[in-house]
Amino acid sequence: MSEPARRNLVHISRKRRVKEDKRFVSGTGCYVQDVVPPGTRHVAVLTSPYPRARIISIDWQKAAALDGVHAVVTGEELAARTAPLHQALNLPHVVWRPLAVAMVRYAGEWVVAVAAETEHIAEDALDLIEVEYEPLPAILDPEEAMAEDAPLVHPEHGSNILYRGVFTWGPVAEDFEAADHQLTFRARWGRSSTVPIETFGVLAWWREGTDTLDIWASIQMPKYAEQIASALGIPLNNVNVHHDVDVGGAYGVKRGIKHTVLAGYLSRKLGAPVRLIEDRLVNLAGGDAHGPDRIFDTEVAFTSDGIITSLKIRAIDDAGAYPGRGPYQLAKPITAITGPYRINSVRYEAISITSNKTGQVPVRGFGQAPTNYMLETAVDKVAQNLGMDRLEVRRRNFIRSDEFPYTIPSGTAYDSGDYHAVLEKVLDLATYDDLLERRDQRRADGVLAGVGIATCLEPSGGNTMFEHLMYPGAEITTFMEACQVRIDSQGAITAIMGTSSSGQGHETLVATILGEELERDPDDIRVIHASSREGLPTLAPVASRMAIMLGGAAAGAARKLRDQMIRIAAHNLEVPPTELEYSGGTVFARFDHAAKLSWREICFIAHNQSHKMPEGLEPGLQAIHVFQVPGGGKLPDDQNRVQLYPCFAFQAHIPFVEIDPGTGKVTIIAYFIAHDCGTIINPDIVRGMVIGGAAQGIGAALYEKFVYAPDGQFISGTFADYVLPSIFEIPYIEVTEHCTPSPLTSHGQKGTGEGGYLGAPAAIASAVNDALAPRGLSLHELPMRMADIEELLNGGDRI
Amino acid sequence: MKPGTITLEVNGRLRSATAEPRLTLLDFLRYALHLTGTHMGCEHGVCGACTVMFDGSAVRSCLMYAFQAQGHQVTTVEGLCDGDGTPGRIQEAFQEAHGLQCGYCTPGMLISAFALLQSTPDPSDDEIREALGGNLCRCTGYAQIIDAVRLAAVSLKGAGG
Numbered sequence: 025m026s027e028p029a030r031r032n033l034v035h036i037s038r039k040r041r042v043k044e045d046k047r048f049v050s051g052t053g054c055y056v057q058d059v060v061p062p063g064t065r066h067v068a069v070l071t072s073p074y075p076r077a078r079i080i081s082i083d084w085q086k087a088a089a090l091d092g093v094h095a096v097v098t099g100e101e102l103a104a105r106t107a108p109l110h111q112a113l114n115l116p117h118v119v120w121r122p123l124a125v126a127m128v129r130y131a132g133e134w135v136v137a138v139a140a141e142t143e144h145i146a147e148d149a150l151d152l153i154e155v156e157y158e159p160l161p162a163i164l165d166p167e168e169a170m171a172e173d174a175p176l177v178h179p180e181h182g183s184n185i186l187y188r189g190v191f192t193w194g195p196v197a198e199d200f201e202a203a204d205h206q207l208t209f210r211a212r213w214g215r216s217s218t219v220p221i222e223t224f225g226v227l228a229w230w231r232e233g234t235d236t237l238d239i240w241a242s243i244q245m246p247k248y249a250e251q252i253a254s255a256l257g258i259p260l261n262n263v264n265v266h267h268d269v270d271v272g273g274a275y276g277v278k279r280g281i282k283h284t285v286l287a288g289y290l291s292r293k294l295g296a297p298v299r300l301i302e303d304r305l306v307n308l309a310g311g312d313a314h315g316p317d318r319i320f321d322t323e324v325a326f327t328s329d330g331i332i333t334s335l336k337i338r339a340i341d342d343a344g345a346y347p348g349r350g351p352y353q354l355a356k357p358i359t360a361i362t363g364p365y366r367i368n369s370v371r372y373e374a375i376s377i378t379s380n381k382t383g384q385v386p387v388r389g390f391g392q393a394p395t396n397y398m399l400e401t402a403v404d405k406v407a408q409n410l411g412m413d414r415l416e417v418r419r420r421n422f423i424r425s426d427e428f429p430y431t432i433p434s435g436t437a438y439d440s441g442d443y444h445a446v447l448e449k450v451l452d453l454a455t456y457d458d459l460l461e462r463r464d465q466r467r468a469d470g471v472l473a474g475v476g477i478a479t480c481l482e483p484s485g486g487n488t489m490f491e492h493l494m495y496p497g498a499e500i501t502t503f504m505e506a507c508q509v510r511i512d513s514q515g516a517i518t519a520i521m522g523t524s525s526s527g528q529g530h531e532t533l534v535a536t537i538l539g540e541e542l543e544r545d546p547d548d549i550r551v552i553h554a555s556s557r558e559g560l561p562t563l564a565p566v567a568s569r570m571a572i573m574l575g576g577a578a579a580g581a582a583r584k585l586r587d588q589m590i591r592i593a594a595h596n597l598e599v600p601p602t603e604l605e606y607s608g609g610t611v612f613a614r615f616d617h618a619a620k621l622s623w624r625e626i627c628f629i630a631h632n633q634s635h636k637m638p639e640g641l642e643p644g645l646q647a648i649h650v651f652q653v654p655g656g657g658k659l660p661d662d663q664n665r666v667q668l669y670p671c672f673a674f675q676a677h678i679p680f681v682e683i684d685p686g687t688g689k690v691t692i693i694a695y696f697i698a699h700d701c702g703t704i705i706n707p708d709i710v711r712g713m714v715i716g717g718a719a720q721g722i723g724a725a726l727y728e729k730f731v732y733a734p735d736g737q738f739i740s741g742t743f744a745d746y747v748l749p750s751i752f753e754i755p756y757i758e759v760t761e762h763c764t765p766s767p768l769t770s771h772g773q774k775g776t777g778e779g780g781y782l783g784a785p786a787a788i789a790s791a792v793n794d795a796l797a798p799r800g801l802s803l804h805e806l807p808m809r810m811a812d813i814e815e816l817l818n819g820g821d822r823i
Numbered sequence: 824m825k826p827g828t829i830t831l832e833v834n835g836r837l838r839s840a841t842a843e844p845r846l847t848l849l850d851f852l853r854y855a856l857h858l859t860g861t862h863m864g865c866e867h868g869v870c871g872a873c874t875v876m877f878d879g880s881a882v883r884s885c886l887m888y889a890f891q892a893q894g895h896q897v898t899t900v901e902g903l904c905d906g907d908g909t910p911g912r913i914q915e916a917f918q919e920a921h922g923l924q925c926g927y928c929t930p931g932m933l934i935s936a937f938a939l940l941q942s943t944p945d946p947s948d949d950e951i952r953e954a955l956g957g958n959l960c961r962c963t964g965y966a967q968i969i970d971a972v973r974l975a976a977v978s979l980k981g982a983g984g
Contacts, residue, residue: 041918048926049914049933051860051900058859144845221864221872221961222927272862272927273961304865527925527962708921712963716924719964743869743959751955751965756948780964 035539035546036771037704043531043551044270053270056225057301059240064227065094065139067287067300068146070153071310072128072135075162075380075736076175079126079135079155086152087138092145094294096153097137097286099123106289109281110251112349113187113495117180118378120346122282128157129177129345130380131738132309134282139290139298162380162736166319166342169377177345177378186343187351187376187494191358191664193433194369199334203325207409210321211401212805213394215342216728217315217387218720218781219748220526222272223302224280224311228287232295237288239265244274244526245281246564249556255285256292265556271526275388275720275781276566278526279312279348305741314730315387316353317342320398326406330417332365335402338373339395343384350384351376353391355490359483359668360392362432363399364443365421370433374494380736388720389778390567392483393785400478400786401804404793414477414790415451419444425764435665436483437655438672439774440764441700443479450676450698453760459680459694467798472683472817476791479676480783482701483669484775485768486567487656490668501657504650505573506560509538509581511645513631515609515624517542517549519581521574522562524553528777529709530570534578536705537770541582543608544623561650568775571705572671572766573651579770580649588645592629593621595638654768671766673701673774677718677787683795688814690726690792692755699779700762703772710776715757717780723749724781725788729807831892833858834902842889849873851889852899860900860930864959871958874931875899881938883957900930903937912982913937913975922971924962931958936972940979946972 047053084096102123109120119125124133136153140146163169163177169184177184200206226241237258241248243265253260271278283300291298302311323336343350354374361370387393407417423430425442432438450456459475466473491498508520519534531551539546554560563569586606593611594601597619605612609623621629629636630645637643653670660666680694697714704710727747730740740746765772785806792813793802801816830839833856840855847866852858852875864872866885873885876898884897903911910918913936923929932955939946939954946954951972960968 042921044926045918045921045923046910048923048929049900049917050904050908050910051858051930052908053926055859055862055927057853057863060854144843219961220925220927221870221959222862222925223864270926273925275961301863304867527923529924708967712921712924712967715964715966716962717964720961742867743865744867748870748959748961750957750959751952751968754965756966756969757964 033540035536037707039707040532040536040546042529042706042709043535044529055222055270055272056227056240056242059227059269060299061229061297064297064299065141065290065294066143066146067137067139067290067298068143068150069134069306070136070150070155071306072124072131072133074128074157074159075131077128077157077159079124079128080158081156082136083154084136087149090145090149090152092141093138093149094141095139095290096149097123097290099125099135102286102289106285107255107257109255109285111347112491113347113351114497115181115186118178118186118347120348122286130310130382131736132382133345134310137286137290139294164379164381164732164736166340166377166379169379177380184378185375186347186378187374189374189494191372193663193665196334196336196369196371199369200325203333204328205326205409206323207405208323209401209405209804210319211398213316213318213397214806215314215317215730216724216807217277217313218275219313219746220273220275220278223304223307224278224283225301226280226284226287227297227299228284228291229297230288230291230295235262237263237291239263239284240269241265241280241284242269242271242278243280243524244271244276244278244564244566246566251281252284252288256288261557263556267522267524267553267555267559269524271524274526276386276390277312279385304743308741308746309738310382312385314344314382314384316384316391316394318394322398322402324402324406328410330406330410330412330420332367332406332421334369335367336371337398340375340377342379342381343376344379344381346383347376347378348383349386352491352494353386355494356390357392357395358434358490358493359436360481360672361434363396364423364479364481364674366423368433381732388717388781392778393721393724393782396480396782397786397789397806400790404790415447418447418479435661436668439670439766439768441672441674442762442764443674446674446698446700446762447479447676449760449762450678450696453698453758454678454696456678463680466682472685472795474681474791474793474795476679476681476787476794478783478786478790479674480779480786482568482673482675482775482779482782484568484673485572485653485670486569487653487668487670489656489660489666492660493664499659501659503563503653503656504561505569505577506562506648506650507534507574507577507581508560508646508648509578509585511585511627513627515627517544519549519551519578520554520560521551522554522559523564525565528565528570529706530565530574532706532709533571533575537575537578538582541579542586560648567669568777571773571775572769575705575773576651576770577649580651581647584647584649585645588641588647589626591638591641592626596621596629596636670768671774673699673776673779675699675779675783677783679787679791681791681795683792683813685817688810688817690813692722695755695757697757697759698762699759700764701776702763702766702769702774704761705773711759713776714759714780717778718757718784719749719754721781721784722754722788725785725806725808727807727809829889829893831894832896834898844888844890846889847885848887848889848892849884852884858899858901862927862930864928871931871935872928874934874958876934876938881935900933903933912978913940916975916978917971920967920971920974922963922968928958928960932960932968936975940976944980945976
C-alpha cells in the first residue's frame with residue numbers, strides 16, 4: 025500500500041480481529057435455522073416433475089387429513105389472497121407467484137405447500153398429494169426461444185423475449201470503418217451461481233395482537249420488507265424484518281421473496297410461527313440459486329498497434345421462467361462496459377429471454393463476471409490475432425493513471441486507478457518470466473501447461489440507475505445507506521446499522537471507522553443490526569457497496585458527534601470551538617491544555633446536566649447520517665449516458681495451470697492476484713473477500729453448472745452433481761495490493777466484495793486456452809469441465 | 824414408529840432426549856439438545872457443515888441416525904470451548920487468522936481441524952488439505968483456513984499439546 029493513504033490512520037488498514045468471528049467460532053451465531061419459537065409449523069413444498077405442463081387437478085384431501093398437518097395450500101388459494109411477486113421489468117403478463125397457478129414452467133417449480141407440526145410430517149404429507157399434469161413441450165435453449173414458432177413460456181406475454189435493447193455510445197460505425205483489423209467471436213457463460221452452504225430459510229410469525237409480521241430470514245435483498253408487504257397486502261409498518269440474523273453466505277442470491285410470501289401467508293392463516301427451510305434439492309432446483317446464463321457475440325475493431333477502438337457486443341441472457349430482478353444483470357455491466365480500457369465507442373445489444381428453467385437471481389457482481397470474461401477474451405484474441413504479447417496489448421489499452429477521472433463512452437466516470445502499476449505488481453508476485461519459463465519446461469516434458477492473465481474492474485458503491493436504462497419507468501435515483509451512532513451516559517459507543525450481514529464483517533467495518541473518527545478503541549464499540557421497522561434508510565449489502573456506503577454513513581455520524589462534543593466543551597470551557605482541539609475523546613483548548621473536558625465528562629453533561637448544555641443542543645449524544653451514492657441521483661441523458669457506480673477497484677490475476685491430456689483435468693498449480701481497492705479498512709477481511717471471490721470464480725470457470733437434460737429435467741440437484749470447489753481444487757492463492765484512494769469516499773476506500781469473482785473466470789479461461797494453444801485448440805464456453813476439455817483434446821477417440 | 828429415549832455423552836456431559844427413529848444425529852443435536860452450533864448444509868454428506876466428533880473420529884452428523892449414537896461420545900463445536908464458553912485454542916487461531924467469513928461452515932471446519940491436530944500435531948499443508956477435504960467453504964477460498972490450522976498447531980504445541 026502506498027504511504028499517503030495510510031498516513032495518520034490509527035485503526036483503519038491495521039490488523040484487527042474481526043468482531044463477528046468470536047460468535048462464529050464458538051458456535052453461538054444465530055442463523056435463521058436457530059430461530060424456532062414454540063408452536064412453529066414447518067413447511068414442505070411439492071414441486072413440479074415437468075418443465076412445462078398444464079395442471080389438470082390437484083387432490084390434496086388425504087394430505088390434509090394426515091395427523092399433524094395444519095394446512096395444505098395450492099397456487100389457486102394463494103393467488104386469491106396475495107398479489108403477484110414483483111418483477112423488475114414492466115411485464116404485466118409475466119405473472120410470478122410462490123405456487124404455480126394452472127401451469128408449471130420449470131421442473132422444480134413449487135405447486136403445493138404443506139404446513140405441519142414437524143418437517144417430517146410435512147414431507148410425509150407431500151407423498152399423499154396427487155397432481156395430474158398435461159405435459160407440454162418445453163423451451164430450454166435461449167436462441168430457439170427467440171424463434172417465431174417457439175412454445176411460449178408465458179403465452180399472454182406473446183413472446184419469449186422479455187427485453188431487447190440496443191445502446192450505441194460513440195461513433196461505432198466510423199470506428200469500425202477506420203479500424204485496421206476486426207475480429208468476431210462467441211463466448212458463453214454457463215448457468216451457475218455462488219450457492220451458499222446455508223440454504224435460504226425464513227421464519228414468519230404473524231402476531232394478530234400487534235398486527236405484526238415478524239420475519240427472520242437469511243436475506244440479502246434490497247426492499248425485501250416492501251415486497252413482502254405489497255404481496256401480502258398489508259401496510260409496510262406491519263412487517264418487521266429482523267436483521268440480527270446471521271446469514272450463512274449470500275453472495276447475491278439470497279432473495280427469498282416467494283418463500284417469505286408463502287410463509288407469511290401461512291402464518292396469518294394458522295396464527296402460528298411458520299418456518300420454511302429449503303433442503304438442498306429445493307434450493308438448487310427451484311430456490312434462489314441460478315445466475316446468469318449468457319451468450320456473447322462480440323466484434324472488436326482494433327489497429328495494427330493493438331489499440332482497441334470499438335466493440336459491438338450482443339448478449340443473450342436466459343432469465344428462466346420468472347425473471348424477477350435477473351434481467352437487470354444485463355444492465356449493470358454498462359457501468360464498466362469497456363473495462364479498464366480506453367475504448368472509444370461501443371454498441372451493446374442486450375436481450376433477456378424467458379425459458380423453462382428456474383428463474384435467474386442476482387449473483388456476485390450482478391452480471392459483471394460474464395461481461396468481464398467476454399472482454400478479457402476479446403483482449404486475448406486481439407493479442408493472438410496480431411501476434412502480440414497479451415500484457416503489451418493490455419498496457420497499450422489501459423487508461424493511464426493521469427487520466428482520472430476518466431469517462432467511458434456510456435457516461436460513467438471512473439474515480440481513480442493505476443492499472444499499469446497493479447499489473448506490474450502481479451507480475452512481480454508471480455515472478456512472471458520464471459513462470460513462463462516453468463510453463464515452457466513443462467510443455468517440453470509433454471504436459472499441457474498454461475499461464476493466464478486477466479484484469480477486471482470492480483464497480484462499487486451501487487446505484488440503481490441502470491434499471492432506468494432497461495425500464496424507463498423505473499425512476500429510482502436513491503441508493504442510500506445510513507448509520508446511527510449513540511454515545512451513552514457512561515461513554516460507551518453503540519452504532520446501529522440497518523441490514524443483515526452474510527460474512528462481510530460489517531460490524532468490524534463500522535467499529536473501525538468510528539474508532540478512527542472518534543479516536544476510540546474499535547473493540548469497545550458495539551454494532552447492532554436494527555430491524556426493518558426500527559431501522560434506518562437503508563438498502564442491502566449488495567453492489568460491493570458497504571465499505572463505501574455504510575462506511576461513509578458511519579464516518580458522517582461520527583463527525584456530527586465530534587462537533588456536538590466540541591460544542592459542549594466550548595460552552596463549558598468558555599473557549600470558541602475554533603480554538604479547541606479534539607484528541608482521543610478529550611477536548612482541549614489549543615493554547616491552554618489545562619483547559620479541557622474529558623470524554624466521560626462530556627458524556628455525563630450531555631445526558632445529565634441540562635444546565636451545562638449549550639443552547640440549541642438536544643440532551644444525549646446521538647447522530648444519524650444518511651450517505652448517498654457520490655455522483656449519483658441523476659437520470660440518463662438523451663444518449664442513455666449516465667453515471668452509474670461511483671468507485672472502481674481493480675484486480676489483475678495470473679493463474680498457472682496444467683491439464684492432464686488424457687482426462688482433461690485442470691490442476692491449478694499457482695494463482696496470483698494484485699488488487700487495488702483504495703484504502704483497506706481491515707486487511708484480513710479484504711484478503712478473504714479477494715481470495716474467496718476468486719475461488720468462486722474458479723468454480724464458475726471449471727466445475728459449476730446447473731444442467732438441464734434435453735427433456736427439461738433438472739439434473740444438478742445435489743452437491744455431487746453441482747460441484748463446488750473444495751480445498752483440493754483451490755490452490756493457496758497469493759495476494760498483493762496497491763492503493764489508489766478514491767477521492768469520493770470517507771477514507772479513500774472502494775469496494776472489494778466482487779472483484780475476485782469478476783477476475784478469476786476470465787483468468788482461468790485465459791490459462792486453459794494458453795495450455796491448449798500448442799494443440800491449436802481453444803474453448804470459449806464456461807464452465808470448462810473436465811469432460812469438455814477431454815472431448816476437445818481427444819474428440820471421438822475416447823476410450 | 825414410536826419415539827424412544829436416546830442417551831449419549833455430548834461435550835463431556837450425559838444427555839438424554841426423546842427422538843423419532845428417523846431423526847438424524849444432526850437434528851437431534853440441534854433441536855432436541857439445542858446445540859445449534861452444528862449446521863445443516865446439504866443433508867447428503869458432501870459439504871461437511873454438520874461434522875462432529877463421534878467416539879474420537881470426525882463424522883457427518885447428517886448421515887447418522889440419532890439412535891446410532893446411543894451410548895456413544897459426541898463432541899460438537901460448543902465442546903471445543905472452555906467451560907465458560909471462551910473459545911479454545913483452535914477457535915482462537917481461526918479468529919486470529921480470520922479463517923472464516925459467514926461462519927456457517929466454520930463449526931465443521933473446526934471439528935475437522937480438531938480431529939487432525941489430535942492425531943497429527945504438526946501437520947504439513949498436504950495433511951491439512953487432506954483433513955479438510957470434506958468440508959466445503961464458500962466464502963474464504965480456504966487460504967485463511969489453512970493459515971488458521973497452521974496457527975492452531977503452533978498454539979497447541981506452545982500449550983504442550
